Amino acid sequence: MDIQKQIQAYLALQPEPKRSDLQALHHLILALMPTCRLWFLDGKDETGKTISNPNIGYGFQTLEQAKGRKKDFYQIGVSANTTGISVYIIGIADKNALAQKFGKDLGKASVTGYCIKFKTLSDIDINTLKLAMQYGIEQTGTQPWAKPQPAS
Secondary structure (H helix, E strand, O other): OOHHHHHHHHHHHOOOOHHHHHHHHHHHHHHHOOOOOEEEEOOEOOOOOEOOOOEEEEOOEEEEOHHHOEEEEOOEEEEEEOOEEEEEEOOOOOOOHHHHHHHHHHEOEEEOOOEEEEOOHHHEOHHHHHHHHHHHHHHOOOOOOOOOOOOO
């Protein structure tokens, strides 16, 4: 199944109002990054064991890992969780930056080094979330359109 179909199937499985909120986020991020590479991670490792919630990724960057290894990964991620929605802004070096720059203006959300978690979109200020995502894209040093969507 191609990535677009995987994303649509994942969104369709979500209960309302989470489905509508995730679809709105999907469209918001695509408006920010119109030609970005899309990712869908099903949350399973190579053995099929569930290790995380499934998530949709947007953009492209190369992350440096332990022992000098590099890994291609997305810049922005979105995932449903048991209590709401998580937005991941990956690649920001300063782990306090999101909370310091955007935390007080986001509304009812918890903010960690790279994750903004909230129950529903109506609980947060969408414009502040959008600014946080734009900040994250700028911080990664790569452009979201740098590596196009691979052919499926």
